[in-house]
Amino acid sequence: MNKALLSILFFFTILKAGAVEITRIEPASWWVGMKNTELQILVYGSNISKSKVTLSYPGVKIKEAVTVESPNYIFIYLDISAKAKPGTMNLVFTSGAEKLVQSYPLFPRAITPGAAGFTSADVLYLITPDRFSNGNQANDILENSTVNRKNANSRHGGDLLGIENHLDYIKDLGITTVWLNPVQENHMPGVSYHGYAITDFYKVDRRFGTNDEYRSFIEKAHSKGLKVVMDMIFNHSGSAHWWIKDLPSKDWLSSPDVYMGSNHNRWASLDSHAPKSEKDKLINGSFVRTMPDLNQQNRHLGTYLIQNSIWWIEYSRIDGIRQDTHFYADFDFMARWCKEVEAEY
Structure with a gap:
């Protein structure tokens, strides 16, 4: 190989390596x-x-x-x-x-109804989207995940359209507020029909619909006088979340090197006499192996999660948030989350 050709190859290697992606x-x-x-x-x-x-x-x-x-x-x-x-x-x-x-x-900021909040005067109706009604069979089979209603742990095909088609029924029950189990993407290799192993915090699971369809569902609910509560999980993500293979920093997770499961002793967070070891295992232990614990004390992650709440409120016009595993997350972070969200709305 002559020197000229080597120089050309070297030039293109440097060019490719320097490309911004x-x-x-x-x-x-x-x-x-x-x-x-x-x-x-x-x-x-x-x-x-x-x-x-x-x-x-x-x-x-x-x-x-x-x-x-x-x-x-x-x-x-x-x-x-x-x-x-x-x-x-x-x-x-x-x-x-x-x-x-x-x-x-x-x-420009949203002017459509939303962020109305909910109180003890409301009657909430909790729905697991996958188990309610299948309104769109076209999203049943995605990436080797198929609907199997004979298996309790498989996807059953319920989606946003299925819920939207029954809003009149829900309204007639005297319900004021619809609370959905998490709708964000759960692209997990195993069972995750419940929605609590999020793999993309900014994307609705395609088996339920799209972001636009989620926003349309909320508009339809509002038109019938119903409010919508979004279920969020900031304590952990799914193990197949896109960032797990390339963490921004080691302290993005509470226990990145060795698996440590939570003791699930929620009372430890309330008991002033509970040993620190019990509190640490509750807060820093992973919920289960497929749900690694997020370290909300990381400055960038804490801000990321709080902004995620605000983004969904402004984008989709949800009325309230149910925060899953509240006891398991860092107390100071959760206080900051409450303060910043309430300050904005």
């Missing part, structure tokens, strides 16, 4: 006019941490662009001032001679 950005959109002007954007891509991030958009500035242990993440913190207008801003990622422009939409 983004495979995921979360949240994918935000709003102007929020009371909390800070926005964290998680950006994921091969060696994205080597890129310099800039933007030029009136009323918006970069506060921080934080790199972590994995070279494939950047956490961008923006300040979106009251002067910022709806539109599309461009985040520019530069690595050497390579440049990538990532558009990012800023929407």
Whole structure:
């Protein structure tokens, strides 16, 4: 092989290695006019941490662009001032001679009904979406997961459309509020029809429908005078969540190296005399092996989860949140979550 050809191959290798690549950005959109002007954007891509991030958009500035242990993440913190207008801003990622422009939409705040809250005066109706009604058989068989109603642990085919088709029935029962088990993606290799092993916090499970169909379901419920409560889980994710194979940092999980199961002793969190070892195992132990415990004390993860709540409220117009495994999560984080969500709404 001659020297000229070697030089050309070397040039293309460097060019490819220096290319800026983004495979995921979360949240994918935000709003102007929020009371909390800070926005964290998680950006994921091969060696994205080597890129310099800039933007030029009136009323918006970069506060921080934080790199972590994995070279494939950047956490961008923006300040979106009251002067910022709806539109599309461009985040520019530069690595050497390579440049990538990532558009990012800023929407006006929602004006449709939502965020109404719920009280002891409400009558809540809890539904496990997979077990209620199959309104769309087209989403029954996805990626080798098939409906099998003869097996109690298999998917049974229920979905958002099935619930939407029965809203009049629910209303006639005297119900005021519909509470669904988690609807976010549970793309797990094993049983996860219940929804409590989330593999994507920003995406509705396709077996139930799409994000747009979830929002449409809520609009339909509101039109009939019904409120909707969303079930959220910040204590843990599913073991097949996309970030598990490449954690931003080791402390993203409470026990990343050795499996430690929770003792499920919820009273330890309430008992001032409970030994620290009991409290630590409750809070830092994984719920089960397929649900690794998230470390909400990690600054970036804590903010990510709180923003996720706010994103779903603003995007879908849910009326309230039921927080699963509240006792199992970090107490200070849960207090911060309550404070920030209530401050915004």
